[in-house]
Amino acid sequence: MAADHAATSLTGQFCGARCRPIVSIMVAAWWRVVEIQPDRPVAFDRVECLLTEDSGLEGFSMLDRSTVDSLFPSDLPETQQWEDRYPTRVLSAGALVTRFCPSPTGYAHIGGLYVATIDLDLARHSSGVYFIRIEDTDQNRSVADAEDQFSRVFDYFGISSQESGDDTYGPYRQSDRELIYLSYVRELLRQGQAYLCFASSAELAQISEQQRTGKVPTGYYGRWALWRDRDPAEVEQRIAAGDPYVVRFRAPDDAAGQRTHFTDAIRGRLEHEANRNDAVILKSSDRLTRLPTYHFAHAVDDHLMRVNLVIRGDEWISSVPLHQQLFTALGFEPIQYAHIAPLMKQIPGGKRKLSKRKDPEANVDFYLQAGYPAPAVLYYLRGLANGRLAEMPLPDAMAAPIHLAECGVAGPLVDLVKLDDISADYIATIPTPELFAEILRWASRHDALLADVLQDYSRTALRALAVERDGADNPRKDLRKWSDFRQAYGFFFDELFTPLAGADDERLKPVGIQPELAMQFAEDFATHYEPSPDGAWFDQIRERASRHGFAANARELKQNPDKYPGSIREASQLIRVALTGSTRSPDLQAVAEVLGPERVIQRVRAIRA
Structure with missing residues (x-):
């Protein structure tokens, strides 16, 4: 944890109720700092007084360190051990470290492929690093075969991670990083920047109902934060009773009414109301595996994996104030965010966000099952990101860099007719033997009968595909995707063709x-x-x-x-x-x-x- 970072609280360690701090301690409210000198004995109650009188934070009593530590494995590493294990990356100036982080709570969305394409391109053109991290902290909603689909998508579109395993900055699956998160949660509890919350589901529901009735913003804050300033004795009593709890982040006391701002790599300077909610950062203690929420996990992971550019959907803009607070409390350098507009669908009278529930083309499996060639899809997506790329020939557009500054703030429309045209043009350039191999590869996974026919009658298939293609100045464009082969060329094979049933057919x-x-x-x-x-x-x-x-x-x-x-x-x-x-x-x-x-x-x- 960085001891010299503004707005961190109690980054030093105390050896007792009244002692000499081991290092210089910064006790802070939001951007207001009081320094406690390392050569001056300080009573713990004096620290509480400083918090109350000088920092703008309300007075509160923290659990003592031994109680906090008893909540975690005795051999849990200190945060500095993780900092040492994952050192700053040695990269050239301007190199970008990006990540694509799918969640197995659902199947891969075409919008995810869109973001991953940009992530990978920016890392490549800056001599940086691109990796994939599976964000599986929400295990109750995980879909059994989602990760298998992820692997198919990564391989098919060539967006696989440049790093893997535990020997670099891994593990690259959040459920395998439990001890890392626990170390940093423990540190926030030691500092008093997090606390245990024993509020029941019924109590939380009652709070929300009262807030709605009173027409005030819903959330866990202020007088609604039942466990924020509870007597440590009562907290210890609940711990001793084995009652389940979550760990909440202690938002700055003066956050209410404050405004915060940041510079987005796509949208420029943005301003938002500061976060005042005490967000859950560690899920219930009654779970076998203690995993954090997305907000906390991504802060820890992106810091330790040394990510310096996060590209994500614009629905996360409202979470930036909380993420800023978490980075500050943890002593991490802030990360550059780029919030990208979602892919859209044209509907009568307007457009809407592409939906997994309503639109089959939102699921990346739609493109795999139909057999759209990967280069055609990637070329199309690159053109959605930067319009100038859509005007280039495919090879040139695939080699040219994507610029975040050219990504619009309005969501681009997904037009399957346009994609069909691009795909047909691309397929028309593929030599016949290579074309046959691509169709066979697709059929082997998606159309078993066609695969058998192609293998048994490969010579016929090659001759059929060569018709009006080989040597033609304007080759046929009757294939837009591999699944079109049956309709366009199936009649060449008796196994795929139904003869006429008379003159009345x-x-x-x-x-x-x-x-x-x-x-x-x-x-x-x-x-x-x-x-x-x-x-x-x-x-x-x-x-x-x-x-x-x-x-x-x-x-x-x-x-x-x-x-x-x-x-x-x-x-x-x-x-x-x-x-x-x-x-x-x-x-x-x-x-x-x-x-x-x-x-x-x-x-x-x-x-x-």
């Missing part, structure tokens, strides 16, 4: 040919079909269409619609639907060449089924 209705004529034309085409070189292949359709009374082109049909049952266009669409099940497909001759004569004839004759 619903898929033939858009063609608009009478069933009897459709059957006659199909049989004629199948009977005389032969694989042919370029040009000659389509002549087969043209010749059969002419024999069955189809117009040579759409213009003739338009000029005399009663004379023709359709044009060459409808005749070719009849064959297209028979082969692919759709009126839209790659080049028909190329499709037929991949399918082979036997399957072409078989599928066309299905019109007569």
Whole structure:
């Protein structure tokens, strides 16, 4: 604990009720400091008097050190041991240490991926460090497989931690850091900057009800803070009885009515009402594992892990005053915060925050299951963070740095149509063998039948993917994500294709040919079909269409619609639907060449089924 930090209280240690302090002690209210000289004997009741008369804090009686220490393991390390174990990082000037801290109380949100992308980019471009810390202090709400999903997300999008294990600044899971938190909670209790609270749930509910009735701010403060200034004898009696308690932070006495400010890396100078609530910092003593709340845990963790930039959602802005108080009480250097605007969704009449409960695209699994390529998603998110990146080609945008100063204070809209376009453009640039490997990798996890088909018929798949792609100046963009493969290319495989069930099949209705004529034309085409070189292949359709009374082109049909049952266009669409099940497909001759004569004839004759 830093002994020279303003606004820390009792950072020295006392060896008895009346003794010489071991080090210089700073007794402080919020920004008001009284120094007690180390060469001057001081009675403990004199310290209480100073607190009352000079610091602006109300008089209170602290538990003696032996009582405080009895609440913790006898071998609990002192805070200085943790400070020594996690020294200041040796990094170049300007290097940023960032962290992404998902909580397993739910699945990964696309907003979390958005923040992690920024975290990682800023650390990389400043020659700093990026790591992931699992914030699992709220274990009652933990989702069983959330961390498994986190791992999939980290791996897929390339945002895995640059540090791990216990040999650096770990552990990187808060539930594994219990002893660290206990050391710092004990220190605050020793100093009188925290206290035990035995208030029951019923009492807390009654306080809230009274506050609402009286139309005053709810919270645990002032006269509502039942245990803030209780007689130590009563506290010790409750301890002896084994009654459960929480540990609360003692907010500065003069916080009510005060304003505090800080400079946000995105939003600039912000001002807020100072915190006056005595927040819980350590959860109930009746739990097997004593874990802190988020507020306290993040302060201790970010300090010891030597984080110097915290990027988080703007919903945390209102908590900054409390976090400032905690950092001051603990003697920690303050950390730069950057509060980022949330991702938004367009709705009729406006927009709202993207919701896990309402919007499937809020869950990162939506993108994994659909098979959006990671580079396309990351490129899109980078463009949401800094608009200039959206104007760059993908490789350039991925290499260019993200600037916090360019992050807006209004939440950017998540537009899946835009993401589809970006993804289609990206997929169109992938060489066919690599594209096949990506689809197979996705299918192996999300579509077992497709994976089996691709492995069994890899040559067919490669030929299918090459149609109108390999060597094309304007390659096809019918894949926006890996899950589109079934719809766009599944007809190349009998295992994924359902043949027509006769001339009345619903898929033939858009063609608009009478069933009897459709059957006659199909049989004629199948009977005389032969694989042919370029040009000659389509002549087969043209010749059969002419024999069955189809117009040579759409213009003739338009000029005399009663004379023709359709044009060459409808005749070719009849064959297209028979082969692919759709009126839209790659080049028909190329499709037929991949399918082979036997399957072409078989599928066309299905019109007569």
